[in-house]
Amino acid sequence: MLELADTFPDVNVQSAEYKRLLGYPTERVIEGRARELSDWARNWYTEHGRPWVYARHSNDFQIRNDAVHIDGALFSSTRLQGLLQQAQAHAAILVAVSAGQELEHESQKLWHEEKPDEYFFLEVFGSAVVEHLTTMTGARLCAWAESHGQGVLPHYSPGYPEWDVAEQPRLLQVIKHRRNPILFDRLEALETGMLRPKKSLLAVFGLTRHLQSMRKLTDLVPCESCSFLPCQYRRVPYQRASVPLDSEMPAAQVASIPIPAASIPALNKFANYSVGMKALQRWSQERLALNHHADGTIEAVFRYDGTTCTNMGRSLAFDYFVKLGRREQGYPIQDQRCQPAPGDTGHTYMCRYMNNAEHLMVAIERERPLLGQPLNDILSWQRTNDPAGCYCEPSSRKHKWGLVLETIHYALSQQENR
Numbered sequence: 001m002l003e004l005a006d007t008f009p010d011v012n013v014q015s016a017e018y019k020r021l022l023g024y025p026t027e028r029v030i031e032g033r034a035r036e037l038s039d040w041a042r043n044w045y046t047e048h049g050r051p052w053v054y055a056r057h058s059n060d061f062q063i064r065n066d067a068v069h070i071d072g073a074l075f076s077s078t079r080l081q082g083l084l085q086q087a088q089a090h091a092a093i094l095v096a097v098s099a100g101q102e103l104e105h106e107s108q109k110l111w112h113e114e115k116p117d118e119y120f121f122l123e124v125f126g127s128a129v130v131e132h133l134t135t136m137t138g139a140r141l142c143a144w145a146e147s148h149g150q151g152v153l154p155h156y157s158p159g160y161p162e163w164d165v166a167e168q169p170r171l172l173q174v175i176k177h178r179r180n181p182i183l184f185d186r187l188e189a190l191e192t193g194m195l196r197p198k199k200s201l202l203a204v205f206g207l208t209r210h211l212q213s214m215r216k217l218t219d220l221v222p223c224e225s226c227s228f229l230p231c232q233y234r235r236v237p238y239q240r241a242s243v244p245l246d247s248e249m250p251a252a253q254v255a256s257i258p259i260p261a262a263s264i265p266a267l268n269k270f271a272n273y274s275v276g277m278k279a280l281q282r283w284s285q286e287r288l289a290l291n292h293h294a295d296g297t298i299e300a301v302f303r304y305d306g307t308t309c310t311n312m313g314r315s316l317a318f319d320y321f322v323k324l325g326r327r328e329q330g331y332p333i334q335d336q337r338c339q340p341a342p343g344d345t346g347h348t349y350m351c352r353y354m355n356n357a358e359h360l361m362v363a364i365e366r367e368r369p370l371l372g373q374p375l376n377d378i379l380s381w382q383r384t385n386d387p388a389g390c391y392c393e394p395s396s397r398k399h400k401w402g403l404v405l406e407t408i409h410y411a412l413s414q415q416e417n418r
């Protein structure tokens with residue numbers, strides 16, 4: 001049974017990952033004052049940071065009654081359960097990583113001293129450390145699993161989509177049960193689910209002996225989002241930093257390929273949208289690009305421009321990518337994704353980003369409402385009206401997905417009516 005505790009883990013955060021979290025595009029060089037601050041944060045952490053990681057094999061692991069049971073505690077995440085079931089997981093590795101209390105204390109000090117730039121860079125470096133510790137712990141688990149004929153699944157954490165962050169205290173309780181009191185004295189979970197220090201992460205990595213099922217389903221292979229480039233066990237290339245959207249595609253460019261007339265109505269022509277027709281018309285012209293392929297599938301790219309609700313209302317931009325199946329199938333949503341637009345830095349000023357960048361970005365990246373459903377389902381999709389400009393809350397992210405899908409629905413309806 002695997003157990004590891006490390007109070008001197010590697011914190012050599014890759015520059016590319018740090019830059020990504022700072023919101024810089026890959027090709028941009030950090031220069032001037034920003035360069036000074038980013039180096040300063042790294043150096044400060046190297047000198048003063050006290051990171052640690054802990055991982056252990058579960059003692060008891062079962063999936064029953066629609067819940068995952070680990071060492072006597074019940075977790076009700078449907079996404080985690082689905083992942084573990086698909087891969088026929090037989091056990092879990094429980095992991096806690098932390099950038100340490102020192103960084104949190106220093107950040108608070110900087111904030112009170114009214115040094116927002118230093119605060120920002122140190123906070124982001126803290127997030128980068130947490131990501132790095134999680135990646136490197138995952139790499140250690142992968143090496144151990146390979147030597148035991150097993151495979152490690154992508155990690156999952158409370159606060160990710162479909163795992164209520166309120167279960168975080170329970171997970172911490174299970175991980176630290178009778179273990180390493182010195183380490184765990186440095187970490188607590190508040191009732192709200194927040195961790196203190198906040199630059200920390202709890203995670204469950206599933207273990208499977210069915211390597212064949214991992215190979216068949218790329219969702220079960222963690223390598224795609226693992227930045228440990230020298231790994232000798234890698235199964236698929238690292239894709240996290242890649243930009244799947246065609247950022248060169250000009251907005252407001254609707255391809256003129258005609259849609260073949262068909263007798264089956266694919267879209268409700270009398271749709272009752274939640275957004276006014278004028279707004280839909282403008283957005284479909286200014287923000288949406290539709291690309292019709294010869295096989296009948298469609299790729300849609302929507303640019304969202306907004307501002308953060310706090311932190312001086314910084315502008316932010318996100319790109320939404322939606323792939324639709326053929327018209328005669330009812331335009332099923334085959335793929336959908338949302339991510340900061342190339343070059344956007346505004347998203348790094350959102351409160352939840354400053355608090356825990358990993359949680360927020362994973363939630364944004366993985367939320368795929370209505371995936372697999374026909375586009376018409378947007379008209380009956382129940383969601384609360386949350387027009388906040390930022391992406392901090394699930395309700396505001398859903399609200400934006402609603403706007404995007406309604407705009408696509410509207411644009412395609414207009415094309416069909418022509």
Ligand code: SF4
Nearest residue numbers: 139142223226231233
């Ligand atoms: S690349 Fe894949 S196998 Fe290697 S450490 Fe990362 S997740 Fe594990």
